[in-house]
Amino acid sequence: MNRPDPADSASGPAAASTAGPATDEDGWLALHRDTVKVTGVWVFVLALGGAVPTTYGIGSGTSYGVALAWVVPAVVLVVAAAVIADYVRWRHSRFRVTPTRMELHKGMVFTTKRSLARERIRTVDLSADPVQRVFGLVKVSIGTGEQVEAGGAGQSPQTLVLDSVARGEGEWLRALLLDRAPVAADGTESGVRVLARWDPVWLRFAPLSFWTFALAGVAVGGLFQVLNWFGRESLPVDVTRDVVEEIGATQTLLLFAGVFVLVGVVATLAFSLEAWWAYRLEREPGGTLRVRRGLLTTRSVSIEEQRVRGVEIVEPLGVRSAGAARVDVVTTGLRADPKSEASTLLPAAPMTVAASVAAAVAGIRPGGRLRRHPATARTRRLRWALAADAVLAAVVAWLAVASPVRDFWAIVLTVLAAGCAVALVVLAGDAYGSLGHDLDGDFLVARKGSVRRATVYLQRQGIIGWRVSQSVFQRRAGLMTLTATTAAGARRYSVIDADEHEVLEFGAEAVPGLLDPFLVHERPIVDHPEQAAFREP
Amino acid sequence: MSGATRLRPPRNWLDQRVMAWWRAQVGVLTAVVVVPLLILGLLIAPARAWFLIPAAVLAVIGLLGLLLLPPWWFRIHRWEVTDLAVYTRGGVLWQVWRVAPMSRIQTVDTVRGPLQRAFGLSTVTVTTASSAGAVKIEGLDHEQAAELAEELTRITHNTPGDAT
Structure with missing residues (x-):
């Protein structure tokens, strides 16, 4: 999985310094210089995401030559600005580990100096997005895990983020700050016991959550948004009408419900795969x-x-x-x-x-x-469920009286409401069982x-x-x-x-x-x- | 078991003046709602009844609350400090008892709001390492509150504990 990285073998600031960051006499280290490239790539990708529809939008009105003449310089400008800003940030960020403290100084005009006592550091978390991985970099978040609720508003002063350093340097910092034996990036260090390992068949549990519906909803919303950009809002309505004429209303409803669920299942599988691969x-x-x-x-x-x-x-x-x-x-x-x-x-x-x-x-x-809990706890839950059922029934009855809904939809709605009513009572019993x-x-x-x-x-x-x-x-x-x-x-x-x-x-x-x-x-x-x-x- | 186990009420009452403070709060709350309605009612003649009737109803409710609620609250709100813990009872329809052990107390604060100051009252807040674990005693005589805070600080200093 892990990309081979020359810095993997680094086990200290001296080794890390050959991989990029320069130390000065006080032990100050710089972030990795490729950080700026990572930012450039990300901003370019994002700018491209905005540029393509814009080009299409302008180009369909005039010509694609005109569109490109506007869009290309804009993209270049945005990327250049981001790269320069990030270069300045990189240039003025430095950190060091002293025997007692971990320090980070950053900012050119407004300098922020943050310092954590090493004995209070509790978490050192590493993360790397795809572009960072290509460059062999990691983002390091160092925290004391102390509560800031008492301290009040604003960003927690108890967290210190290095964005970003070479992977080997990140591992070295993790081992050093958590006071652990250094572990190679591939985890082959002896003494490490694996308690659980990801099994791809666990993916089958991913779609069994409400996210299936939420993500499908987001996808549908996104579809409408894109159609809106291209001025084709009426397309879904037209398609639906054609399908209804072709196969009938009930079948259409079932078909659309099926597609909706399918989209949700694919989305949750994809998210779960991305998040938990190689767990x-x-x-x-x-x-x-x-x-x-x-x-x-x-x-x-x-x-x-x-x-x-x-x-x-x-x-x-x-x-x-x-x-x-x-x-x-x-x-x-x-x-x-x-x-x-x-x-x-x-x-x-x-x-x-x-x-x-x-x-x-x-x-x-x-x-x-x-x-177990007393039976009166079950009574409470059933009472809540029945109260919700009563509200549901009232809404359905009100809709039936107040609006001239067509028969088909009235039936669909009533069936759904009845299903919900039964589900609520079942859930109440289940909640008591829990x-x-x-x-x-x-x-x-x-x-x-x-x-x-x-x-x-x-x-x-x-x-x-x-x-x-x-x-x-x-x-x-x-x-x-x-x-x-x-x-x-x-x-x-x-x-x-x-x-x-x-x-x-x-x-x-x-x-x-x-x-x-x-x-x-x-x-x-x-x-x-x-x-x-x-x-x- | 031979009998029912219950929480006993904490031993101490709040300062008597707390009722006046609560009355002032209810009064202010009522005024905030009623006064704008009154003004609107006097200014907008055609809709006068629509403003003045709710204003009157709310004023009556506020007045009743102002008279009846504070004595009821006063009977429920209690507090107690032992060598081992701080114990309070509060809430009305939802009664809440809180216990914070001395060994886990992190800070002891006394706070006086402007309205509280007018009645010579203070609030003592005891916090633990859990953001859900703070215990408040609202409505003590301010000198008594200062003494209590001092005593709490002394006890927590003498009680060994790691706070988490």
């Missing part, structure tokens, strides 16, 4: 997990095991129905957004693989039985969700506070939500709609000494414990 999860000596993946853009994410607080096994509905699951890591130090792919340890893969990864990373055995919580050794286990079922295994020592909440409706149903706050992952993980008494004992057991002082064990005879409590001082 590998490794454990490096010294306690680092490393995820490497990518077909065109290669990415490498490192996770310090010391900071791992658990794992989350995510089973979206479609993936779950195929017996598969994704594994996310719950850790401090990754970007705060838990939805970002950076926290994914394993893409959708068969449950046995997910279980083995979870076992290898956190030492847990997923799939155990959890404590609810569960328990303690598993050092971990608190909480499971919830139907469309996105997630089971979190959170280290009990990682819990740094409790939030207990109860709405009026929960109180009437005898339910309560217990939320563990933590510095890792999504920052909060909840046991929702559990029994209001049992869940408190559960919380007290999970983290001894934290919740207990505030609990009272009462005889159930007391009618209004709140009022009884008010008589205290």
